Amino acid sequence: MNKPDDAKNRLQQVLDKALVVQQPLAKKHVERLRRVHPDDDPQELIRRLDRYYLAGVTASGGASGAAGLVPGAGIPAALADVMVFTEASVLYTLSLAEVHGLHPEDVERRRLLVLTVLLGDGAVRVLDKAVGRTGPYWARRIVSAIPMSAINRANKLLGPRFITKYGTKQGVLVLSKQVPLGVGAALGAGGNHLLGRLTIRSARAIFGQCPSSWAGDDREDAESFGPGAEDSTS
Numbered sequence: 001m002n003k004p005d006d007a008k009n010r011l012q013q014v015l016d017k018a019l020v021v022q023q024p025l026a027k028k029h030v031e032r033l034r035r036v037h038p039d040d041d042p043q044e045l046i047r048r049l050d051r052y053y054l055a056g057v058t059a060s061g062g063a064s065g066a067a068g069l070v071p072g073a074g075i076p077a078a079l080a081d082v083m084v085f086t087e088a089s090v091l092y093t094l095s096l097a098e099v100h101g102l103h104p105e106d107v108e109r110r111r112l113l114v115l116t117v118l119l120g121d122g123a124v125r126v127l128d129k130a131v132g133r134t135g136p137y138w139a140r141r142i143v144s145a146i147p148m149s150a151i152n153r154a155n156k157l158l159g160p161r162f163i164t165k166y167g168t169k170q171g172v173l174v175l176s177k178q179v180p181l182g183v184g185a186a187l188g189a190g191g192n193h194l195l196g197r198l199t200i201r202s203a204r205a206i207f208g209q210c211p212s213s214w215a216g217d218d219r220e221d222a223e224s225f226g227p228g229a230e231d232s233t234s
Helices: 003-036 042-069 074-099 107-119 121-131 138-144 148-176 183-207
Strands: none
Touching: 003 042, 003 074, 003 107, 003 148, 042 074, 042 183, 074 107, 074 183, 107 121, 107 138, 107 148, 107 183, 121 138, 121 148, 121 183, 138 183
């Protein structure tokens, strides 16, 4: 097996595992943050998730770039960074779902939710065709409304696109991280930070605006799932 195919297979395995392992972790993650920050409303907690996610993937990119200083270590470290980025993005997306009151118990619904966030507009166009409907804020429909036949059809289309296109984006970063003398660390951190911001922006478009208060709170606004979501990355 050649190295590109091996890397793609590893990325697929990491995604498959993360979709199973990260679901209970996402729930515990949000519960812990609510305990530690009891005054946070859902919007504030999401901004906190944004910061943690960006800080994590940026640090991972910088560490991978710095590894380029060690002969023979750069490429393995960069590939490991791709895996870390994928796992962090799955946890981030599923944590957002928890804050929005969405609990995708079926792994294929989780897969479609994560792929849609990571692939952005390209995934939305596939969903429009696979489901036969258009419109914003796909997250709630993915979790609770779209038939499983359409979910599976969309995943078959988006899975290869994720492996190819996402791998290509990260592949550019893999090359940049081989620049010596610390420049690779800056490029790695900056590249991951940019990809993280794009993921957050895509998540806003897929999830829409979060509720104004927690479920069961009398202050909850039933219309808070509509347009006008704040982009916390700006």
